[in-house]
Amino acid sequence: MTWRWEYEPDEGTVAGGAPAGFLAEVEKMADELVRAAEVLHLHGPGYQDADEGAKYAFVAGGFFVYMVTPRSELLTIWQVTPNPLPLTTRRSFGRWGLTRPAARFQSREEFMQA
Template sequence: MSWAWEYDPSEDHVAGGAPPALIAEVEKKADELVRAAAALYLDGPAHQGPSPRGENVLVPGGMFFCQVVPRHERVYLLQITAW
């Protein structure tokens, strides 16, 4: 397995109705978060202890809430909010 991001529970549920420009910004930032998590958790599946807390991430045009789960080697995008 290798680090990646994904919408949870689905892209339609999380990103449905969000402007395409916002979705592009969210996905670009999610790529950055994946690279950072991969560098921080070198052996994700062997991670001991709790996962980091979820966080709100600001991007142009809105924000999103995500959760890093080292044992899954995933950054889960849970909610997108446009403004």
């Protein structure tokens, strides 16, 4: 068996309608996560602990929800969420990179009070 990733239940259901550039970033990150899981779980089929559960990965243009299943040597992508606004209309605040529409807030203080 070899490590791989796939959409769950299928690509059309999970990623249908998402921008192609965003999906390319999702697939690139999925490849990297598979390589990391392969190194972390060297004996994947013999893995005895509980799965780690759902995790979030942030990429240019949005984020996606995935889960690593070591026993199956599989990373499944459950949901992809592209950003609803173009990056040119967004403003980032704070070290967490939180974003809100730029027109809504005039200052950091106003953003933090919202």
